[in-house]
Structure formats: C-alpha cells, structure tokens
Amino acid sequence: MCLAIPMQIRTIDGYIAIAYAKGIEREISLYLLQDRALAPGDFVLVHVGYAIQKVSTADAEASWNLYDEMQMLR
Amino acid sequence: MPGPHDHAKSWLTRIAALPRTGKVRILNVCGGHERTITHSGMRTALPDDIELIPGPGCPVCICPEEDIYDAIQLALNEDVMLVAFGDMLRVPVNVPKREPRSLEQAKAAGAGIQPIATPAAAAAIARAHPDRQVVFFAAGFETTMAPVAAMLAEGVPDNLSVLLSGRLTWPAVAMLLDSGEAAFDALVAPGHVATVMGADEWQFVPQQHGLPCAVAGFTPASLLAAFHSILGQLHRRQPALDNCYPESVTAGGNSLAKSVLARVMRVTDAKWRGIGMIPASGFTLQPAYSAHDARRRFISKTTAANNPAKEARKRIGEMPPGCDCAAVVLGKISPTQCALYGRACTPRDPVGPCMVSDEGACRIWWANGMRADATGRKPDIDAARA
Ligand code: SF4
Ligand code: SF4
Numbered sequence: 001m002c003l004a005i006p007m008q009i010r011t012i013d014g015y016i017a018i019a020y021a022k023g024i025e026r027e028i029s030l031y032l033l034q035d036r037a038l039a040p041g042d043f044v045l046v047h048v049g050y051a052i053q054k055v056s057t058a059d060a061e062a063s064w065n066l067y068d069e070m071q072m073l074r
Numbered sequence: 075m076p077g078p079h080d081h082a083k084s085w086l087t088r089i090a091a092l093p094r095t096g097k098v099r100i101l102n103v104c105g106g107h108e109r110t111i112t113h114s115g116m117r118t119a120l121p122d123d124i125e126l127i128p129g130p131g132c133p134v135c136i137c138p139e140e141d142i143y144d145a146i147q148l149a150l151n152e153d154v155m156l157v158a159f160g161d162m163l164r165v166p167v168n169v170p171k172r173e174p175r176s177l178e179q180a181k182a183a184g185a186g187i188q189p190i191a192t193p194a195a196a197a198a199i200a201r202a203h204p205d206r207q208v209v210f211f212a213a214g215f216e217t218t219m220a221p222v223a224a225m226l227a228e229g230v231p232d233n234l235s236v237l238l239s240g241r242l243t244w245p246a247v248a249m250l251l252d253s254g255e256a257a258f259d260a261l262v263a264p265g266h267v268a269t270v271m272g273a274d275e276w277q278f279v280p281q282q283h284g285l286p287c288a289v290a291g292f293t294p295a296s297l298l299a300a301f302h303s304i305l306g307q308l309h310r311r312q313p314a315l316d317n318c319y320p321e322s323v324t325a326g327g328n329s330l331a332k333s334v335l336a337r338v339m340r341v342t343d344a345k346w347r348g349i350g351m352i353p354a355s356g357f358t359l360q361p362a363y364s365a366h367d368a369r370r371r372f373i374s375k376t377t378a379a380n381n382p383a384k385e386a387r388k389r390i391g392e393m394p395p396g397c398d399c400a401a402v403v404l405g406k407i408s409p410t411q412c413a414l415y416g417r418a419c420t421p422r423d424p425v426g427p428c429m430v431s432d433e434g435a436c437r438i439w440w441a442n443g444m445r446a447d448a449t450g451r452k453p454d455i456d457a458a459r460a
C-alpha cells in the first residue's frame with residue numbers, strides 16, 4: 001500500500017510541485033522535504049502524493065525499470 | 075551502465091560463493107519486498123538453505139477489524155462522506171450475511187464513500203464541500219502516517235476529521251522476538267519505513283536479540299545485497315544492522331518528517347487484526363489535533379454501551395472463519411498452507427485481508443502463479459519449513 005515511486009520535479013510553487021514519472025504528471029507535496037533544497041529536474045521518492053526523500057537519477061531509473069516489470073504482470 | 079538485473083546476477087553469484095552456515099530463515103516485513111521476491115522468482119534462484127518468509131508487511135492486512143467496521147457503520151449511518159485509500163475498500167469484516175461486509179459493499183448500498191490516492195485529496199474534498207462532514211479513514215504504517223500528519227499540520231478545514239488507524243512496524247517485530255515464538259533467524263527491514271524513520275530503529279534486532287538485520291530497497295539487487303549481508307553476518311557470527319538501501323535510507327531518517335509526525339500524532343498501544351494488542355505500536359492524534367478526531371466526533375456515539383447490536387456482533391476483531399491470515403502475517407505459515415488459499419479465497423472473492431491488498435502475502439503469491447497442490451502445500455517452500 002505504501003510503495004514509493006521516484007518522480008522528477010517539473011515546477012515548484014511553495015510546497016506544491018508538479019512532478020513526472022513514466023508519462024504521468026501529478027501534483028505532489030514537498031511539505032516533508034521543506035528543509036531540503038529542491039529544484040526542477042530533481043528526483044524525489046513519492047508516497048501517497050508526498051515526497052519523502054530526494055534520490056539520484058540512477059536510483060530513480062532502477063526503480064522505474066522494476067515497476068515497469070511488475071506492472072506487466074498485473 | 076549495468077542494469078538492475080546484472081547487479082542481481084552478480085549478487086546471486088556472490089551469495090552462492092559464501093560458505094554455508096546451515097538453514098537460514100529470513101523474515102521480511104514489507105509487502106513491497108515480498109512482491110519483488112515473489113515476482114523475480116528469488117526463492118528458486120537462491121540456494122536451498124535460504125528460506126524467505128513474508129511477515130506483517132501490510133497495513134491493510136493488520137488493520138483492526140473493528141476500525142473497518144466502525145468506518146462502514148459511520149458511512150452507512152451518519153451523514154458523512156468517507157474517504158479512504160483504495161486498498162481499504164474491499165477488506166471484509168465479520169458481519170451477518172445480509173449486512174455490507176466491506177466499504178465497497180457499503181458504497182453499493184448507497185453510503186457516501188470515495189477512494190483517494192493521497193491525504194491531500196481528503197483536505198481538498200473537505201474544502202470543496204464545506205457543508206458536509208468528511209471523514210478520512212487513514213490506515214498505514216509510518217511511511218503513510220508522515221503524509222497524513224503533514225496534511226493535518228498544514229491545516230485542514232473544520233469539516234474534515236480523521237479515523238486514524240496507523241501502525242508502527244518495528245514493535246510488531248519486537249513483539250514476535252520477545253514472544254520467543256519467532257520463526258526466523260534474520261530480518262530484512264523495510265526500506266520506505268526506514269527512509270522516513272531511519273535505519274537505527276532496527277538496531278534492537280542485532281543488539282537485543284543477536285539477529286542479523288539489513289535494510290533493503292525494492293529492486294532485486296538491493297534485496298539480494300541485504301541477503302548477502304545477512305549471510306555474511308551469520309558466518310562471521312557478528313550480527314549487526316546493515317543499510318543496503320543507502321540511496322534513500324540514512325541512520326536517522328527524514329528528521330523533518332519525524333518531527334511533523336511527532337507534532338501531530340503520539341504513539342499508543344494498538345490492536346493488530348488477528349494478533350491482538352501490541353504495546354506502543356499505533357498512532358493517535360495529539361491533543362492539539364483531537365478536534366479532528368473522527369472517533370471523538372462520531373464513534374463515541376455508537377460505542378458498545380449505547381449500541382447493543384455492536385456488542386453482540388460475532389467474531390469482533392478476528393479474521394474471518396477458516397482464514398489463516400493471522401498466522402500468515404506472523405510468518406508462521408506460508409499462504410499456500412491456508413486451506414482456503416485458491417479455493418474459497420481468491421483475489422476476485424477474497425475471504426481474508428491478505429488476499430485483498432496488493433501487498434498481502436496471499437495476493438502476491440496468487441498473482442505470481444504460486445498454486446497450492448492437492449494437499450494445500452507448496453512442496454518447494456514448505457519442505458524447508460517443515
Ligand atoms: S513500504 Fe511500508 S507500507 Fe509499503 S509494504 Fe513496505 S512496510 Fe508496508
Ligand atoms: S488464503 Fe485467504 S483466507 Fe487464507 S490466509 Fe490468505 S487471505 Fe486468509
């Protein structure tokens with residue numbers, strides 16, 4: 001239920017960001033990372049619409065590949 | 075750049091090259107981990123003496139039956155709009171046949187129930203309907219409770235209340251280990267819980283119980299790295315806590331998220347479905363937020379004292395008859411050992427919560443083609459368990 005998925009930040013407006021992953025654009029909250037410097041282009045781990053951690057590009061890609069595979073099965 | 079599978083292969087080789095220390099039972103406490111393990115066929119790829127056991131890894135499976143019952147009754151009997159994470163909608167409770175036994179059935183019977191994907195949607199719905207009472211039935215582990223706390227900390231309208239059913243993962247493992255009935259030799263700690271709460275929460279596993287422990291992420295490579303670490307710890311007889319998900323997990327976790335959590339919620343004793351009370355394993359709202367507590371706002375009106383029907387309800391808090399979910403979530407039996415698995419109980423027509431949730435062990439095993447044989451046992455896994 002609480003899997004977190006890496007998304008790439010497109011735009012930031014206060015605590016709200018538009019983030020992108022695998023063809024989906026979504027509004028996410030940066031409230032739980034408000035003490036971190038974040039900029040468009042950064043990857044964050046998103047759980048139930050809230051970014052909980054900043055991650056590297058490589059880690060984001062590894063996770064995306066994994067989720068792609070899992071989706072195929074469902 | 076090597077792909078995740080190249081890494082996975084090299085980890086498998088490294089694991090195979092380790093000196094064997096005899097049979098090792100490794101418990102995971104995260105449905106996400108179980109999904110990767112089952113989906114990637116890791117059980118067959120690993121040496122025979124390594125047994126991977128799914129544990130209490132899903133907040134849907136262990137959400138108290140009473141809480142779901144309360145949510146259903148609230149939605150049916152009060153003029154409210156009830157919102158919940160979609161996974162919660164199909165979980166069955168124990169009621170007489172003619173009554174709605176899940177939120178989904180209550181919705182079909184006309185109750186105002188809506189699935190949401192984020193706590194932010196609960197606040198948005200309440201804002202959009204200022205004239206209605208909106209109740210957010212919020213179940214989840216620490217990872218999910220931090221966003222729920224964030225939503226409340228940011229400020230929500232008066233017409234929103236929360237029916238909180240949050241749980242902490244480590245106390246369930248501590249309870250298992252303290253009981254002396256733990257059927258495992260090592261632990262893989264949950265990567266996303268640790269992302270928020272920090273890896274150090276799991277220090278008690280090596281320090282107090284002398285068992286190896288490693289935090290893992292959700293790729294096969296990260297899990298295999300954790301198994302490799304655990305086997306090495308066993309071999310060296312030096313149980314420790316290893317962090318095999320450093321991309322996301324730090325020793326202390328997301329300190330801001332932890333402080334938001336602590337500001338909004340406090341830790342309390344709490345019930346786990348089929349398991350019972352576990353000390354200091356649940357979240358409740360801090361006094362400053364109790365005005366948004368749905369239990370205060372609604373449920374106290376329908377407590378057992380003035381609602382004899384509720385008092386008389388059969389099997390309160392239990393799993394459905396015949397369902398072995400309680401043993402499954404404690405890692406005591408594997409899903410295929412439940413007599414109902416794949417027979418009376420399938421994802422289409424689930425009997426127990428472990429077959430409902432995407433992260434329930436029964437559902438994961440079924441979705442990945444694990445079938446019970448004629449005796450209800452899956453030989454390759456249960457042979458090792460016997
Ligand atoms: S990420 Fe958290 S909620 Fe999701 S399966 Fe793992 S432990 Fe459970
Ligand atoms: S197979 Fe169904 S009834 Fe049996 S333990 Fe799993 S969810 Fe419960």
